Amino acid sequence: MDNVAHTLENLHTETRSFRPLASFAAHANATAYEYKKAGVDRLEYWREAAQRLAWKTPFTEILDWSDAPVARWFHDGTLNACDNAVDRHIREGRGDRVAFHFVGEPGDTQTLTYADIHERVQKAANGLASLGVGKGDRVAIYLPQIPEAVVAMLACARVGAIHSVVFGGFSADSLRQRIDDAEAKLVITADGGNRRGSHLALKPLVDDALAGHPEQGPAASVEHVLVVRRTGQDTAWTEGRDLWWHDVVDPQPAEHEPVWVEAEHPLFILYTSGTTGTPKGLWHSTGGYLTGAAQSHRLVFDLKPETDVYWCTADVGWITGHSYIVYGPMINGATQVLYEGTPNTPHEGRWWEIVEEYKVTILYTAPTAIRTFMKWGKAIPQQYDLSSLRLLGSVGEPINPEAWMWYRRVIGGDRCPIVDTWWQTETGSIMISPLPGVTATKPGSAMTPMPGVSIDVVDDAGRPVANGEGGYLVITEPWPSMLRGIWGNRHRYVSTYWNHFDGLYFAGDGAKKDVDGDLWLLGRVDDVMNVSGHRLTTTEIEHSLVSHPWVAEAAVVGASDEVTGQAVVAFVIVRSDAHGVPSEGSEVAAALREHVRRQIGALAKPRTILVVSEVPKTRSGKIMRRLLRDVAENRATGDVTTLADPTVMDAIRGGLEAGRAD
């Protein structure tokens, strides 16, 4: 409870509350009746939500919880995710509606209707089938944020294959781990992507990841690599293994009958940091997952598909992109913006220029982006016409009240409701959020559980805390879009999520119920860090650091950071027998930072690396991260009585004053 106690002390008492505007409420998709309906009969509520999907064979059973904690929802029904996201709109006469306004970083654009996507996914599905990819096969997708990423995911779903999207910022090693764990048969990648005006190579990283293939070595499961031409850069080629997307997909017929799958058929695997160092392959079902994604998207974002232009700024490589770019919005027939680039390329007004140009009405982004824009100043967004916006969303980390107010005032013109949405890769869809038009919001609070979702905050013994108190966030009843497990490891699934409190799903977050019972998220209570909304664990970065020949020991903490929420701060002890170690701490830090980038990816690079002579440990040898966080955040050192050697903190502080190696 270290983190919780600390944050609770610092949480200021928020008294502001913003009631929904009557003009918004009058047309909102959600009404208070949703809560009532779900409260009366939760399962019936989910049955109705699931029936909004297109089923090939209707289901008769709602929930089978007999094999708890592995749920089966709607299990005797059959459907196809791609059919729901695409074909259904064609059948119902919506083929001409724009599905995506794609904006490439260099300024290239594409407008893709649902009919265009329909044609592309059918060709891609035939292409996958021609490579022998079928139901249950795993496909790794390692692409930039381009339309082919969406098409590739949907084409996998169409043939019943299970996609495992790996964020393009991950290293070759991280990609290899994920390919190996899922035993992927195919990798879909691109020659490269565009990043801040230059070309970022992707295919060479795939080549590195697959080095050793086709012997018994790494990624021996991979038969082919399908390569989208995006940047046109030169690309090494392994004959027989590597194939161009346009050679395989473009000549295919644009007719493909979807493969109908059972509701519990795995739709995808998505890897996320685990506390033990190896990433966990969380997997989601088809019927339950789609029900949660589509229902929450309709209610939380108040989508009016005929008129709204919706923009979720996440990358499709994260769960937010899966649920709130690909599956939820497409099932609901949304028109979306898909943007390849970063917020400051070619200038710091790029996002607002896009909002103005496409008349974006709904924007969904992360607090770290909002804080970055705050730093750049309100004069930048104020140069653009943002009057089309009518709803703003936030996700990924707690949003501080100052950022919330800035978002509301500067971006939302004081008229747009803000939905602060709490959820996780594991939950598949939004679990806690205000409902726009219904909930009066408090800056910084995610407010209330979604209809049909049962959440509580409990103490160490698993007992619900009273209003005004804090504890651990738990989910007390199964929900349709819950993860079904960790790929190939039931034991790890049970022990990670279900062993902390009997029968309750342990989220790993601290939370507080305020005096009204509304929920405030307080950050992780485990070794997971949240850096710019990206999830990392202390142990994976420590493993990477100690794999460097200079490093004897490493301890990593997430220190609070004004822009990124948390930042990685590493304390390292250099080996006394290591050769060639630079005498300057800053050079050691630079080399180690690069090492972590190569091993895990740029997102894991420590902001600060401090070279120290010792790290604080308990008598049983456990690193006391709480004390290191005190140092990293420039606070007085907390209680040191449980340290094996109480003088160690003085030694660390003394050494740092001698030379801080940021």
Ligand code: PRX
């Ligand atoms: O700590 C919570 C934080 O992000 C974690 C989940 O990370 P990930 O699986 O990568 O999914 C991120 C996008 C859904 C949670 O355990 N988190 C996410 N949303 C919020 C949040 N913390 C506070 N407020 C949020 N709105």
